[in-house]
Amino acid sequence: MRLLGINLENFRNISSLSLEFGTDRIFFLGANGQGKSNLLEAIGVCSTLRSFRGASAESMIKEGESEVRLFVRFLDDDGGNREAMIRFGKKGGKTVEVDGEPVKRLGDLLGQFPSVCLSSRDFRLVRESPSDRRKWMDLVLSSTSSKYLTALQGYYRSMKERNVLLKKKAADPEIQAFEHSLASSAQVIQQIRGELFPALDLAFEQSYAGLTNEKESAQLSYNPDCLADSTDKWLSIYEQERMRDRQVGSTRRGPHRDDFSLLLDGRDSRHYASEGQQKGIVLALRVAEFSFLKHKLGTMPLLLADDVLGELDPSRRSNFRKMLPPNAQSFATGTSFPSDQEEEIWESFRVQSGGFIPIPLSSTDG
Template identity: 45%
Template sequence: MRLRRLTLQHFRNVAFADLALTGDRHFFVGSNAQGKTNLLEAAGFLFALRSFRTADNRALIAHGQPEAAIACELTHERRGDTRVLIKLRPGGKEVTCDGERVPRLADYLGHFPAVVFSSQDQLLVRGSPGARRRWLDLALAATDATYFSTLQAYHRALAGRNALLKRTASASELLAFEHPLATAAASLTSLRAAGIATLSTHVAETYNRLADSAEPAALTYSPDTAPLDAPAWSALFAKNRPRDLVMKTTLAGPHRDDCELTVSGKPARDFASEGQQRSLALALRLAEVEYLATRTGVQPLLLADDVLGELDPARRRRFWTALGENRQVIATGTTLPDASLGTWQIFNVTTGSFAPS
């Protein structure tokens, strides 16, 4: 997949921009707080219908404006030449693809894969389980409609049970939500185990390239509760009712799962060096790229937001090499990339304006 034109209007500090992208590698250079990340955020929104920086879409609309717009023209392995338009308003968003409105997220998600490399990715290694769980859910949901619907069903049932726990509901009332919760929990843990088994292979391979075989890395599934079938989950939720009623929330289940990352067999969060953690965070994103490409048959767009500043030169070169030559990369930074890394289309960024170099 190739993004050929990106147009923004009233998106954060970008009043208007219309960028024609030529070739496969594009670099936006400028000082901090000029709008480089805003551009990547807009490009990423086109493909995920969500920002990688905020959950509040109102923050994306320029101050004083009623709406923002993002449009793109792209060449797609399956769809051919395609146009996407997104209008963001305080009350929601409107998406059209080739002139037809997209009514549901499930009808759009996964068709236009993109992977964002951000400095915040280190939280995937040393942050809370929630960050790793979100990464996993997004990767799996983007390629598997069954996973997406199962995840939705689980969280609907979980929200219903938690609401009842907060008002000390009866066992019969709780049971009405525990049955669908148990069914979804059994499916979700099974799908996660299978997905992580595939992703773990990609993580090991990509980290090996970044670290030049210096030490092995691994990704493993660390479920909150050992995977169970639906009847066993139902029994567990029933057993936990007294404790959950006291705490007013569901304390056990897939919503507390984690993925364990190790380097040389030791937990990366506690024992990996700063450089190893940064390389492992990049390896997770590169594994996501390989996973999406394999599952969808579409090469993801790669968006790299000033992620390499603190890597040593050797690992930095290996990262660019690991991206592959047949993928489109849009990157940002305060200094230009090394000339040895190939030819880049350069844009200079100043206060929300983008000037070709």
């Protein structure tokens, strides 16, 4: 997958932008707060309709404007031209068209224009709560399995209805009506997680070994809240927990409580990894995501690196570049190039106040 060009209006501090890209290595150079990350964010929205910063759609609209308009042109791996148009406004709702056809469901967009974004915010995957890791896992798996996305959406709808009834102290028959759909969705979710997680783990182990010249090892460990291998067993769990769930007014057990650990040499990296090692772990996790999506979707994702390479030590930074597939298109940002030797390898743009100006090779002075 290649991004050939982007037209953008009213996105954060970017009033109007039209850029064409002719290479596989694009660098946005400039001081902090000028709009480098904003453009990466807009490119990422094309993949999932979500911000990698976790921002709401409304917050991405330029102050004083009512709507964002985004138009992108891609070249797919078979040499075909693809187009996507996305609009969203302050009143909510998004309009999406792919190749001139309306897209009504998120599942019909996921996987079409895949991208993987590395940013400093990724450190939350090591340091923060299980909910951040679940969101990452759910988005990656949903991008490769429509069955998983359908089950996930059904699960949360059913759980929401069950929680309402639990708070109302409703009778068992009313609650049981939603437990059947909840159990059915839970079974599918955990089955697919169990099937796909080993492939994610293998990709992660390989990427971290490459990042550290195999001097350290890292693994992913899937930690389900509870295990059940059939819909009937899930129904039994919800029946057993119903009285306690009524007391707290929510569903306490199930896939919505699952987590996974990022292990370094067999130990939880939250407690035993240094800050430098944690940076390497989250980068390796994103590289693993890249490899996983490429294998499952049969297309090359875009790689978006938001001012992260400069934070690595020279050895890890060098190894990270070696790990990147040579034919993957990468977009990176920074206040300077990762090293003096790299200025010549990037198609570069200087960024200032939401404007993007191409930099001639002879002028790349950082």
